[in-house]
Amino acid sequence: MTTAEYLQTYLVVQQSQDKLTACIQFSIADENFACTQEQLEEFLRSHGIKHGFLQAEIDGIAKLPSRYFYRQTVVAQGEAPIHGEDGFIRFAYDMNEEAYRPVELEGGKIDFKEVAQLKNVKRGQLIAEKVKATPGKEGMAVTGEVIPCRNGKEAYFKIGKNVVQNQEQTALYAAIDGLISITDKSKINVFPVFEVNGDVDYKIGNIDFVGTVVIRGNVLTGFKVKASGDIRVVGGVEGAILESDGSIEVTGGVLASGKGYLKAGKNVKCSFIQDGNVSAAEDVLISQSIMHSQVRAGRNVICTGAKGLIVGGTVQAGDRVLARTIGNTMSTATVLEVGVRPELRSELMERRNQLKLLNANLDKTEKALALLDQLAAVGQLQPDRMAMRVKLGSTKRAAVIEIADNKDRILEIEKSLEDTERAKVDAVNVIYGGTKIVIGRYTRFIKDAAQRVSFRYAEGDIVMAPYV
Structure with a gap:
């Protein structure tokens, strides 16, 4: 055997x-x-x-x-085969659809207005990277046979709109400023416009977008919309904050109740403003009325619709204020200021207040120094008082320099107030008593109503002429 x-x-x-x-x-x-x-x-x-x-x-x-x-x-x-891992697309942002989840602040508080976590990108910013698939490793059976493995499958970008790949096709970048969006068939896009189909409320929350925002509804009190492009509201704005590097357009008007503000890097256009705070680097264009509001424009404030009314509050413009009706029969206090950019007028007031405070502090410093100098002259200055004397001397020198700088800037702004050649206030129909007109550094109070008139600076005073 x-x-x-x-x-x-x-x-x-x-x-x-x-x-x-x-x-x-x-x-x-x-x-x-x-x-x-x-x-x-x-x-x-x-x-x-x-x-x-x-x-x-x-x-x-x-x-x-x-x-x-x-x-x-x-x-x-034997040795089992090791299969390769499939490649995948790794996004620079968390693309999970939890867009409407309130933000938790430090201390555990919840901000229910911060719910819209937009995937903003700038042009040239990385959107996603391709993670390569890994190869498999063959196995070996106890019989000596090779057991085949499966290699991982490569992932590929599904290119949508306004995105570009690098030369190696391993990374995806934004071709424009905008919002990352995954559409049908997992296509990756960057859209320049963010649209809200409804009101900006607790469901949508505050919006901060690098492109243009279109809201097909109202912006409710307490909410904030910020855009690097334009903001267009097909509805109304309550006591909300709207900030745009471009223009703001509100089809339904602004009813702010003294809350919030609108600030545009270009123009603001709406049907009416009531109890609002609006500023534009260029023009404010109103079709109906401005009532009891603070309005500032770098160039013009135009209110010439069917109603075209400005009454109450303060309206400031770098060049011109134009309205059909200014004030009312009740002589409601209405202030119109033209001839200097509103921000310069605000700066002038701040500089004057600051100069007053600096002079008051300098006076206190000089009195304290005088007392310490007297003590030093008779040899009674203690070491701690000596250090205080040195410190006060340094404070005085800094204050003198700051006062001089403020005076120079005040003179510069006041000089610009003299340049009022283009500045004017136009009343297409009527201007009522109770209106205060400021052109540059000159002021005129309107006591009696006047029809179809224009106000401009000439020969050291504000003169009234027929509107043409």
């Missing part, structure tokens, strides 16, 4: 279905059984087992077979 035949009498060889393990099972438990390690390995080879021998188990069966009589023993172990 050959060795193989002898071992065949006692042993049964089995392999798993995936060919990754091979086992030996004794069919006869005989204390007289004996074999060597080499004989056992050769027996396994005769049964097609050629790879992954577990030497410790084979050696154990050869040396002390009785320990293995009543159990199945794994004697060879």
Whole structure:
């Protein structure tokens, strides 16, 4: 009897279905059984087992077979294939659709107005990167056969609008300023306009967008809309804050109740403003009325619609204020200021107040220094007072310089107030008493109503002429 035949009498060889393990099972438990390690390995080879021998188990069966009589023993172990991982697109932003989730502030408080987390990007900003797929690693069966692996599949950008890839096609960038949006078939886009179909309320929250914002509804009190482009509201604005680097257009008008403000880097256009605070670097264009509001324009304030009324509050313009009706029959106090940019007029007031405060502080400093100088002259100045004297001297020098700078700037602004050549106030229909007109540094109070008149500066005074 050959060795193989002898071992065949006692042993049964089995392999798993995936060919990754091979086992030996004794069919006869005989204390007289004996074999060597080499004989056992050769027996396994005769049964097609050629790879992954577990030497410790084979050696154990050869040396002390009785320990293995009543159990199945794994004697060879293959290597399973390692499949590659698929590539994927890694976004620079969290693109999970949790757009309407309130923001948690420090201390655990929730800001229910901060819910719209827009994915803003600037031109040239990274949107997403491609993570490469990894190759697989082949396995080996106990039979010596190679077990094939699967390589990972590469991911590819699905290009939408206003996005570009780098030369290696491994990264995606914004071609314009705008909002990242994933559309049908997972296309990646950057859109220059963010649209809200409804009111800006607690559902939408505050908006801060790098492009143009279009709101097809109202902006409610307490909310804020900020845009690097234009803001267009197809509705009304309550006591909200609207800030735009471009223009602001409100089709329904502003009813602010003294809350919030509108600030535009270009123009503001709306049907009416009531109890509002509006400023524009260029023009404010109103079709109906401005009532009891603070309005500032770098160039012109035009109110010439069917009503074209300005009454109450203060209206400031760099060049011109034009309205059909100014004031009312009740002589409601109405202030119109032209001839200097509103921000310069505000700066002039601030500078004058600051100069008054600086002079008052300088006076206190000089009095304290005079007292310390007297003590020093008679040799009674203590060391701590000496340090105070040095400090006060430094404070005085800084105050003198700051006062001089403020005076220079005040003179510069006052000089610009003299340049009133283009400044005028026009009343197309009528201007009523109670109106105060300021052109540059000159003021005129209107006591009696006048029809179709224009006001401008000439020969050291504000003169009234027929409107043409």
